[in-house]
Amino acid sequence: MIRAVIAALVLALSLPLAAQQNMPPAPYAYRQLDDPAQEAKAQELMETLRCLKCQSQSIADSDAPMAGDMRHQVRLRIAAGEEPEAIRAWLMQRYGDYVSYKPEVSATTWPLFAVPLLLALVAGALLLRRFRRRA
Amino acid sequence: MIAELGLAALWLAAALAAMQMAAGFMTLRVAGPTELAKLIRPAAMVQGVLVTLSFAALVWLFAVTDLSVKLVAANSHSMKPLVFKLSGTWGNHEGSMLLWVMVMGLAGALIAAFERRLPERTMNATLAAQGVVSLGFYAFLLLSSNPFERLPVPAAEGMGLNPLLQDIGLAFHPPTLYLGYVGLSVAFSFAVGALLTRQVTPDFARAMRPWVLGAWVLLTVGITAGSYWAYYELGWGGWWFWDPVENASLMPWLAATALLHSVSVLASRDALRTWTIMLGVVAFSMSMVGTFLVRSGILTSVHAFAVDPERGTFILGLLGLFIGGALLLFALRASTISEGERFAVASREGALVFNNVMLSAILAIVLLGTLYPLLTEAFDVRVSVGPPYFNPVGAIFAVPMLLVMAVGPLLRWRQDRPERIGREAALFAALVLAALLLFGLLADVALLPLLGLALGLGLAIASLMPLRGRKLTRTPLATWGMVVAHFGIAVALLGMASESAFSVERLAAVGEGDSTTVGPWTVVLQAVEPVAGPNWTALQGRMAVSYDGGTPITVAPQARNFWAPPQQTTESALVTRWNGQLYAVIGDRAPDGRWQLRLWWKPFVPLIWMGGLLVALGGVLALFGRLLTDIRNRRLAARIAERRADREALA
Amino acid sequence: MSWRLWLPLLAFAGFLGLAAYQLTQPKDEFVESGMIGQELPYFDLPPAIDGVEGAASVHFADGKPRLLNIWASWCLPCIAEAPQLESLKRQGADIVGIAIRDRPADVARFLAQNGNPYARIGRDDLSEVQLGIGSSGVPETFVIDGKGVIRYQHIGDIRAEDVPMLLEKLEEAR
Numbered sequence: 001m002i003r004a005v006i007a008a009l010v011l012a013l014s015l016p017l018a019a020q021q022n023m024p025p026a027p028y029a030y031r032q033l034d035d036p037a038q039e040a041k042a043q044e045l046m047e048t049l050r051c052l053k054c055q056s057q058s059i060a061d062s063d064a065p066m067a068g069d070m071r072h073q074v075r076l077r078i079a080a081g082e083e084p085e086a087i088r089a090w091l092m093q094r095y096g097d098y099v100s101y102k103p104e105v106s107a108t109t110w111p112l113f114a115v116p117l118l119l120a121l122v123a124g125a126l127l128l129r130r131f132r133r134r135a
Numbered sequence: 136m137i138a139e140l141g142l143a144a145l146w147l148a149a150a151l152a153a154m155q156m157a158a159g160f161m162t163l164r165v166a167g168p169t170e171l172a173k174l175i176r177p178a179a180m181v182q183g184v185l186v187t188l189s190f191a192a193l194v195w196l197f198a199v200t201d202l203s204v205k206l207v208a209a210n211s212h213s214m215k216p217l218v219f220k221l222s223g224t225w226g227n228h229e230g231s232m233l234l235w236v237m238v239m240g241l242a243g244a245l246i247a248a249f250e251r252r253l254p255e256r257t258m259n260a261t262l263a264a265q266g267v268v269s270l271g272f273y274a275f276l277l278l279s280s281n282p283f284e285r286l287p288v289p290a291a292e293g294m295g296l297n298p299l300l301q302d303i304g305l306a307f308h309p310p311t312l313y314l315g316y317v318g319l320s321v322a323f324s325f326a327v328g329a330l331l332t333r334q335v336t337p338d339f340a341r342a343m344r345p346w347v348l349g350a351w352v353l354l355t356v357g358i359t360a361g362s363y364w365a366y367y368e369l370g371w372g373g374w375w376f377w378d379p380v381e382n383a384s385l386m387p388w389l390a391a392t393a394l395l396h397s398v399s400v401l402a403s404r405d406a407l408r409t410w411t412i413m414l415g416v417v418a419f420s421m422s423m424v425g426t427f428l429v430r431s432g433i434l435t436s437v438h439a440f441a442v443d444p445e446r447g448t449f450i451l452g453l454l455g456l457f458i459g460g461a462l463l464l465f466a467l468r469a470s471t472i473s474e475g476e477r478f479a480v481a482s483r484e485g486a487l488v489f490n491n492v493m494l495s496a497i498l499a500i501v502l503l504g505t506l507y508p509l510l511t512e513a514f515d516v517r518v519s520v521g522p523p524y525f526n527p528v529g530a531i532f533a534v535p536m537l538l539v540m541a542v543g544p545l546l547r548w549r550q551d552r553p554e555r556i557g558r559e560a561a562l563f564a565a566l567v568l569a570a571l572l573l574f575g576l577l578a579d580v581a582l583l584p585l586l587g588l589a590l591g592l593g594l595a596i597a598s599l600m601p602l603r604g605r606k607l608t609r610t611p612l613a614t615w616g617m618v619v620a621h622f623g624i625a626v627a628l629l630g631m632a633s634e635s636a637f638s639v640e641r642l643a644a645v646g647e648g649d650s651t652t653v654g655p656w657t658v659v660l661q662a663v664e665p666v667a668g669p670n671w672t673a674l675q676g677r678m679a680v681s682y683d684g685g686t687p688i689t690v691a692p693q694a695r696n697f698w699a700p701p702q703q704t705t706e707s708a709l710v711t712r713w714n715g716q717l718y719a720v721i722g723d724r725a726p727d728g729r730w731q732l733r734l735w736w737k738p739f740v741p742l743i744w745m746g747g748l749l750v751a752l753g754g755v756l757a758l759f760g761r762l763l764t765d766i767r768n769r770r771l772a773a774r775i776a777e778r779r780a781d782r783e784a785l786a
Numbered sequence: 787m788s789w790r791l792w793l794p795l796l797a798f799a800g801f802l803g804l805a806a807y808q809l810t811q812p813k814d815e816f817v818e819s820g821m822i823g824q825e826l827p828y829f830d831l832p833p834a835i836d837g838v839e840g841a842a843s844v845h846f847a848d849g850k851p852r853l854l855n856i857w858a859s860w861c862l863p864c865i866a867e868a869p870q871l872e873s874l875k876r877q878g879a880d881i882v883g884i885a886i887r888d889r890p891a892d893v894a895r896f897l898a899q900n901g902n903p904y905a906r907i908g909r910d911d912l913s914e915v916q917l918g919i920g921s922s923g924v925p926e927t928f929v930i931d932g933k934g935v936i937r938y939q940h941i942g943d944i945r946a947e948d949v950p951m952l953l954e955k956l957e958e959a960r
Contacts, residue, residue: 023887026912030642030722030731043640050519052817052922056378058521061371063705063722065887066922069913094820094920101521108516115503116528119496123532126492131480413794420798433808447809455802462795469791506801509808517817 028075029068035079042075045084048102049074049091058101138204141192142283145233148185148240149273151178152266155243159263163256163331172255175262176247182269183244190237193282197224203289206230206282212293214670222306225313228430228446229282234310236272238317242346243269246321251769252338253328261328267460268320271453279449295670295697308364311357312384316422318350319387322394326415327461330468335408335475340401341765343415345758347398350418351391352754358384359747370705370720372735374634374743377525379434382505383425386498390418393494396487404548406476406484409469410491416465420458421498427454434509479550486543493536500528526583537590540624541597544617559600567593580636587632594625612760620753627746633715633739644729654736655683656717663721663730671697673706676721676730680710692721716740816941819920819928826854826934827918831908834885834893841882841908847934851959853881853952854928855904856916858888859896861924863943868900870944875903877949879956883907884915886924927952931959 033039046060051067059067059074070091077087091099103109155178162172193206197220202208210227211220225234243265250258276282325343329335361384366374375381394414401411428434431447478484504520511518541563545556553560570589574580580588598621602610641653650659659679666675673695679687690708697704710717715738722731821827830842846852855871857864875881883904885893893907910916919928919936929938929952937959940948 024726032642048523056376061373066913072912073917095817096517096820098517098519098817101519102523108511108518112507112524116500116531119499123492123496127489130488431809451805451809458798462798466791466795470788510804513807
């Protein structure tokens with residue numbers, strides 16, 4: 001049953017691409033902001049937001065129409081003076097941690113930060129042990 | 136008929152692998168030489184021939200587009216150009232697995248025919264381990280992924296091949312990676328063989344080294360090619376996405392890099408015995424984990440292909456059997472193997488151990504980041520781990536590694552005084568600091584690219600220093616290999632840092648006849664015209680591009696529509712100069728009739744892949760150097776033996 | 787024998803267990819909205835075709851629970867769910883449609899072929915409302931209560947067996 005739904009969804013996501021492209025993309029999907037500083041801010045943010053309809057791509061490098069609409073949103077909001085982190089928070093409120101590639105320490109992501117620390121400690125200990133024994 | 140012959144050859148080869156395994160293990164239990172042991176080497180050799188025949192049969196079926204074979208009908212099309220028909224053989228799950236076992240069979244045949252350094256018992260154990268691995272893959276092919284399955288009724292036409300994959304890059308990229316994986320499986324067999332007989336010796340390292348080197352070269356080439364393919368085919372100028380499938384190819388490379396260095400220590404200094412064995416097991420397990428992740432569809436990825444949970448289960452079973460078995464053996468045996476020769480911190484071995492630990496830490500980070508979303512999904516939470524995680528966290532370990540890499544090759548084996556290389560180290564430090572200051576003050580560069588630029592520059596010079604004071608013509612090939620490979624790392628690092636620090640992007644809606652600029656380039660869109668290929672039609676934008684007011688060059692990026700299966704791809708146009716690359720893509724038509732152009736000027740970006748190729752070249756040089764030395768030693772040994780025989784005959 | 791030598795095997799067993807567990811789980815591609823329990827964000831969309839009313843957030847907070855259906859004429863599962871929407875409407879549900887990235891002519895053709903269960907249809911060319919309520923695809927159906935608060939999200943097309951459940955959710959949201 002669930003597989004059938006997924007199959008239908010996959011179909012929905014893959015087939016109508018051509019149809020979706022009948023609509024012109026959102027104004028700021030493929031257009032940069034005039035202010036280079038703002039565009040740089042927007043670009044930096046877009047590179048760390050996940051395209052929800054793609055697989056492992058940020059919205060900054062996807063041709064999916066929804067990614068285009070998200071780029072439009074990001075650029076508009078940046079142009080309106082909103083801070084990138086506020087936009088990220090706005091999206092994360094809606095789509096959860098999934099939408100952001102920028103890891104933030106939270107109840108679900110702390111091991112991502114704890115493990116490197118642990119690794120650094122283990123690596124240090126390993127090297128120390130190895131060399132102290134003979135020194 | 137051809138299909139049935141191919142299948143028969145495959146079954147026979149599987150039977151021989153079973154025999155190789157059984158005979159190998161049975162001789163292990165007996166002390167002296169047995170009649171049974173004489174079977175092992177021939178079994179491996181005949182198996183290699185049979186599986187090659189089987190693969191040739193499949194290539195033939197694809198070449199003639201035999202639509203009565205299910206695999207051909209599902210993945211090929213009579214209208215496809217011949218080169219893509221051929222590459223279509225391995226552009227699917229079954230075909231690529233057959234390619235994999237073929238190379239594995241050939242590798243087994245090669246060891247069986249030529250490897251004479253190891254004690255016969257270890258050799259038998261190695262070939263037995265190789266038999267187990269091969270048999271697992273044969274079972275996988277024959278029981279769940281038969282490439283030669285016939286259709287009850289031949290198809291009228293094939294389904295075609297994913298157009299993204301109809302590219303010359305595909306003809307080389309995946310098979311290179313598989314060859315690399317197979318090379319690591321051979322290293323794995325050696326490691327298991329040595330573990331079984333507890334003979335972890337420099338000879339074992341020397342026998343294993345060419346396979347590790349070869350695998351590593353192929354992985355390097357494969358990753359470099361894959362990155363370039365993603366760069367020009369996906370149409371957004373990105374060259375590495377930290378996508379699970381990319382990580383799946385990077386992890387074996389990291390492990391192989393570490394293994395390569397520790398096997399060298401074992402070969403020349405008889406140190407790091409257990410560590411080398413461990414890395415041998417880890418390197419192959421990373422290729423298996425990668426294969427599992429890619430083919431089970433358990434992770435989402437841009438490159439996922441041949442996704443099927445049943446196959447996933449099978450691969451997972453094999454993974455558990457091979458790696459679980461090897462790790463169990465390791466846990467039981469490793470304490471009976473002594474560590475080998477000792478050495479001081481300030482020594483070549485010391486630097487290599489440091490870098491091995493750093494590489495392993497990076498490997499652990501990549502593995503964690505790749506698997507983490509899988510872990511949270513078990514608790515119904517979805518997270519994304521991407522470049523903003525991998526880049527800085529990887530750098531924590533990569534930066535110290537690069538620092539040690541600059542001075543490590545200058546140190547002597549076993550024990551050295553750090554003061555001896557003081558001048559070289561100071562030069563390196565001065566270069567890095569100068570570059571840090573220069574780029575940090577003059578250009579507005581983020582921290583990671585800044586570190587990349589500085590370390591890249593310093594390392595580029597430092598990597599050449601081992602050649603100082605040597606007669607270049609008398610320097611051994613293997614040393615040249617090391618220098619070239621290290622220099623390649625510096626070059627690639629510079630390319631990556633420069634791409635990230637200095638790229639300029641321009642998205643513009645441009646009418647026919649109008650122009651726009653990106654960085655130092657002026658781009659005139661002369662015309663947009665339809666063009667047709669063998670199985671696609673496209674809109675092609677003809678552009679005249681000129682660098683800094685120079686002579687214009689015409690380029691033509693395309694937006695292609697394939698019809699079997701229907702899909703759109705972008706074909707970017709690239710203009711390469713000595714100092715970078717212009718990247719042009721044509722997009723959709725805006726409502727006002729103008730065309731969406733995406734343009735990038737990426738200074739020094741080709742250095743990324745040139746560096747990758749240099750690294751591979753270094754590996755090739757080292758491989759040749761080692762093989763030549765081996766052959767020379769073998770000749771020498773033969774001559775000495777001959778003389779002794781003569782003398783005895785005279786006496 | 788050192789216990790440390792067993793660590794690699796242990797780590798590997800952990801991986802094996804996780805992978806085996808995930809293989810048995812159906813692949814869940816859904817991104818759930820974090821807006822459940824939140825008020826519907828402000829929006830005011832023009833009508834998707836002539837002759838229907840546009841959709842705005844102010845229409846929702848009038849005491850009556852409604853379904854908010856995100857759809858598009860180019861979406862195949864939307865055709866599949868059309869009869870279910872029709873049946874929901876017959877059983878008293880008030881359905882507001884939002885057409886994503888759609889042309890009026892296509893919308894009109896879709897409604898002529900598959901019926902029009904909608905009380906209002908807003909036109910969302912830039913996915914603004916879709917992003918605003920945390921929807922990541924079409925079709926999706928949200929249950930909005932009488933105070934204008936999002937109560938439930940149904941991802942994917944509505945199957946016949948989902949109809950009673952959605953009616954129940956509407957009842958609960960009263």
